[in-house]
Every structure is written in structure tokens, then in C-alpha cells.
Amino acid sequence: MASIHLQNIEKRYGGFVGVQNMSLEIADEEFLVLLGPSGCGKTTTMRMIAGLELPTGGKIVIGGEEMTEIDARDRDVAMVFQGYALYPNMSIYENIRFPLRMRGVPASEHDARIRQAADMVELGGFLDRKPGALSGGQRQRAALARAVVRQPQVFLMDEPLSNLDAKLRQSMRVQIKHMQRQLKVTTVYVTHDQIEAMTLADRIVIMNKGAIQQVGTPDQIYSDPANTFVAGFIGSPPMNLIEGTAQNGTFVAPGVTAPCPEYVRGKVTLGVRPEDCHVGGDNVQGMVYGVEPTGDTTYLTVLAGTKKIEVKAAREYRSDIDVPVAIHFDPAHLYFFGEDGQRIRGAA
Amino acid sequence: MRTDAPSVSANGVATATPKPAPRRRSPALRKAFPYLLLAPALVYLLVITLYPGIFAIYQSLFVVKFLNWEWAGLGNYSSILQDREFWAALGNTALIGAISLSLQTGIALAIAYFAYRDPFIRGWRIVYLMPMLFMPSAVAFIWKLAFNDGRVISDLLGRLGLIEGNMDWLGSIPLARMTLIVADVWQWTPFLFIIFVAALQGQDQEIEEAARLDGASWPSIFWNISLPMMRPVIVVAITLRGIDITTMFTNVFVMTQGTPGGATETMSYFIYRQGFRMFNFGYASAASVLMLVLTVIIAQTVVKRAFHSGKK
Secondary structure, eight states, X not given: OOOEEEEEEEEEXXXXXXXXXXXEEEOTTOEEEEEOSTTSSHHHHHHHHHTXXXXXXXXXXXXXXXXXXXXXXXXXXXXXXXXXXXXXXXXHXXXXXXXXXXXXXXXXXXXXXXXXXXXXXXXXXXXXXXXXXXXXXXXXXXXXXXXXXXXXXXXXXESTTTTSOHHHHHHHHHHHHHHHHHHTOEEEEEESOHHHHHHHOXXXXXXXXXXXXXXXXXXXXXXXXXXXXXXXXXXXXXXXXXXXXXXXXXXXXXXXXXXXXXXXXXXXXXXXXXXXXXXXXXXXXXXXXXXXXXXXXXXXXXXXXXXXXXXXXXXXXXXXXXXXXXXXXXXXXXXXXXXXXXXXXXXX | OOTTSOOBOTTSOBOOOOOOOOOOOOHHHHHXXXXXXXXXXXXXXXXXXXXXXXXXXXXXXXXXXXTEEEEOTTHHHHHHHTOHHHHHHHHHXXXXXXXXXXXXXXXXXXXXXXXXXXXXXXXXXXXXXXXXXXXHXXXXXXXXXXXXXXXXXXXHHHHTTXXXXXXXXXSSHHHHHHHHHHHHHHHHHHHHHHHHHHHHHTSOHHHHHHHHXXXXXXXXXXXXXXXXXXXXXXXXXXXXXXHXXXXXXXXXXXXXXXXXXXXXXXXXXXXXXXIIISOOHHHHHHHHHHHHHHHHHHHHHHHHHHHHHHHO
């Protein structure tokens, strides 16, 4: 159990900056998710915490000890890999046992600890199988057991669910969260899947192009995005971002008018989530572009000018295309972003 | 619907591009086609491998004095099995082969272990490969010069103060065998090295990283994980090399001619001597057949066993 401090860490590959000047405090027992598109530096950040890559600048402190230059094998950190990384030549039992052997845990403790870890991930009946004889979900659980068995200070998980099918992913997600709460181990989890991030995290760190965009609880990230990148990345379908101009408390774009605070002026971007848009009213005058029923909701796409606006409509909403439609925005949930993409906030 | 009807485009206007008539092959040609494709390989196999093989088996049943063939049944085989020179040659081959192969495997694995993570490996791979690219007989002559005729090695060892005067490399049985082993190791270690490096580089890097985080040292990763994962590759490579070594001829022919006292006479050299020095063609053929059978059995067992236990 340990906290992690990243102080101004940086990773450069020649001229390319993988991670730039990143500082982050991860509390003891926290479940932190690094979220971002591929190539945003999230995996590099995790690999630096693991010690698989050395930062080109900055400091890494784990559990109060500086670890920046310490080799991966001497950090008390366990990692679950995207491709499971089980040892194909060993049985599951030997796989789980390997970290105990390598770290000099007395042999008399091995069996009990291995069985306990295997039971935790419901893999007790598969201990004598080789990894090749297991399904993807079972392999991932074996990898989890191998990480759990030695009771490390920190868990690192690098997209552990991305090779699984959707149904399995959901059940594994719950299992991982349950296990983390049970073991109370500080966990850093890398993913590009926002649903995983929202459901698992105590706090989410959104990264893009090697830099942190926003740090916050899932609720904060969702309801109070710091910039257009975060606003557009979180949510499914993502927030509508409409470019226009604001003047005297009114936002105007082709086919769109909306009220805005007095301090929002000039060229701005209006952000509004699909669930805060309703059919009817007078904020948008457009044409129906498409209707997608999904069972529990219906997504409506409205063409206003050249901009497509996503609306979460009532479940029974149906319409032909090219029919005029009006949309109303919930005025309490409108977000305005400046030309630099940053959120415009009032003086208050 | 008729397939040759004019196609109608989406806007309803008929376009007048007639479809070309489908080509048909004659049924006879269609039947013969697979055999035609196989023919070159089959002809090659028959001429280069199968015919000489069958001829050798046939010849091994006769006492052959040039054009005079006398039926001997299994006579050649029974005399071979009582021939002390045959058993000596078999023992020499096994001993020289086993030492040489172990050394090659060990050295190749060691170099591969240190080299495979090297990003420059691509650049200097060719340097490792050089010995393999030379003609075997030329290599044999170089070593003959180095050891015996040119005394290069004696001179070097003398200057290092390890020996005095000239060593007579063919004067003692272990030394004479050693010269053959050195030459073989020098030329063929790169073959194993290149295969082992490829196998190591092909291994999933995540597994290595996982082992690192599990607390394993580099030697321990190699021993516990990389090496077991390489097992099938190692077995195949050693089998190929083993077959090659079993039929070792060039070095013996050029460097030692089987001296001293037949201590370096390998199976191939024994067969050559019987066939082309003593002109016992039937006898030589019988020895060849025995050797072929032996090689096939050993290779089969090794490969089968390695892959079988690897799968469990």
C-alpha cells in the first residue's frame, strides 16, 4: 500500500515528446485511471511508474521512496498486461508461483497463497492447465492472480480488458473493482475506453498529446469538463460542440441560437450533451438527418446548417429523414469554450 | 434469369457491354493440372534423392567388383556389423559430433543471449555469418594450414608462452579430434546463433517485462522463460546440425584423412574409403544404408519427443 508522486516527469524519444512535464499525486488505496486516445502518453506514464522505461526528466516517488532510477524488479509493483503475458511453458499454478519464487518468499507459504489468489479470481479448478488451454477471460484472471499473489504496493493495469469480448469485459470490470476495494492496493489503470474509466475510477486523469487535460472524479470530468478535448472525449455519444459567436447574452451559429452569460463574447464553442437536448422548443431549427433506435433510447441526429447535432430523444421517437425539427437545450447544462478550447468560466 | 442479358444501370438505361464468354478448360487438362504442378518437384526428388537411394539399397545386396556383381544377400551387412573399423568410425562420429554440437549450441546460445537485445545486431549479424558463407573445403584448408602445414596456431600459442616449439596436432588422438571440432565449431556456430537470435527476438516482449516485474533477474528470465519457450526451435536446429555433423566429410578428408590410426575417421570417411579407395562398392552402399537408417531413427525420436512433451 503506497501513494505515488510523479514530479514533473518527462519522456522524450529523440525529438518526440511522449510525456511532457507531468505532475500527479496518487493517494494510497486510490483507483486512478489514465484515460486518453492512443498515443497520448498514458501507457508510457504507466511504464515509467513500473520502471520498464526511465523518464528523461522528473522524479517518481512510490511509498515515500524515490524510485526514478530503480530497476523494475526492485520496485514492489505488479502489472497486468494487455496481452496477459503469461509464461506459456508453465502451468497456471507455476505462473502464479513465479513472483513468489523470484522474490524469495519461503516455499512453505507458496501453496496457500497461490490457492488463495486463484480462488479470488475463481480460477481454482484450472491450476494445472497451461495458459494455451484457457480462454481469454481465464487467462486474464490468471494474470490478475499472478499480480495479486505477492501483495504488491501498487497494481498497474495496461488495458487489461481490451482483448475480451464486450460481455466478458463487463463482468471482469466488476471483478477488478471488487478486488481492488477488497485488497485496498493503490491501482493505476490505463484505458482508452471511457466506460471503463467512468465505472472503475476514484479519479480519472485525461491525457492528450503527452499532457494532462484534466484530473477529477468521474462526476467532475463528466459534468464539469475543463476544455473541448475532455468534453468531446467523455460521453457516448460525445458532447455536441458547436462553433459560433456570442454577443449580448446570445450565442448564434447557423441554425442555432442559445442564451449565454454576459461574460461570454466573441468566437466561442457551445457544448451541450445529447441528453440535455430535447425535441421541440426553439434553440435549433434543422432537419432530421437520421434516427437510431437502440431499444432503451433513440438517438436523433439533426442537421443544423452544416453541423450535425446528436440528440438523445424519447425511446419511441421516430421520424423520416429531411423533416424539419426543432430542438431545445437545457439552459442549466450549457458549456462555453474559448478559441483556445479552454472552458470560459464566470468571475464568480 | 439469362446471364447474357444486357446489364441495366441504376438509372434504368441499358448499357451494351456484352460479357465475355466464360473460358473453359478441357476436362483432361483440368484432371492433369495438379500433376503438372507437382511434376518438377517429383522429377527432382526422383533423380536427386530417390534413384540414388534405391540404387544404393540394391547395390548393398551385392559384392561389386566394377562390372562384376555377385549376389550376396545380407552378406555385406553381416560383415559390416563385425567390422571393427566400422564400429570405430561410428564411435568417432558420435564422439566428435557430440562434443562439437554441444560446444556449438552452448556458444551460440551464449552469444545470442547477449546479442539479441542489441539494436545494432542487424548491422553486425553479417560478421557472425561470415564463416558460414565460405566454401567448406576452403575452410578446411585454412584450418589445415593453421594447425598443421602453416603452424599458425602453434606459433600463436608459443608466443603466448603456453607451449614450446611446434605441436604435432596429428600426433595424438585427442588433439587430432580437437582440430576437427574447432574447425566445425568455427564454421557452423553462426548457423545456430542466427536461429537462436531470431527465436529470442520473436518472443513476446511483454512476457519478459512481466518476468522483470515479478522480480526475475536477466539470467533467471533466460533460464526459466526464454529457454523453455525456445525449446522447439533449439531441437530443430540441433537436429539439422546433428544430421550435418553425422555426415561430416570435408574436414576429415582435407585435414586428417582419418589419422592418427583411424582416430578421426568418421562414418562418411569410412564409406568413402571403402567405396573409392578399396572399391568395395557393395560394402560402402551397405554402410550408407545403415547410416541412413540410424540417422532417420535418431532424428525422428528427438524431434517427436521434444514436440510431444512441449505440447503437454
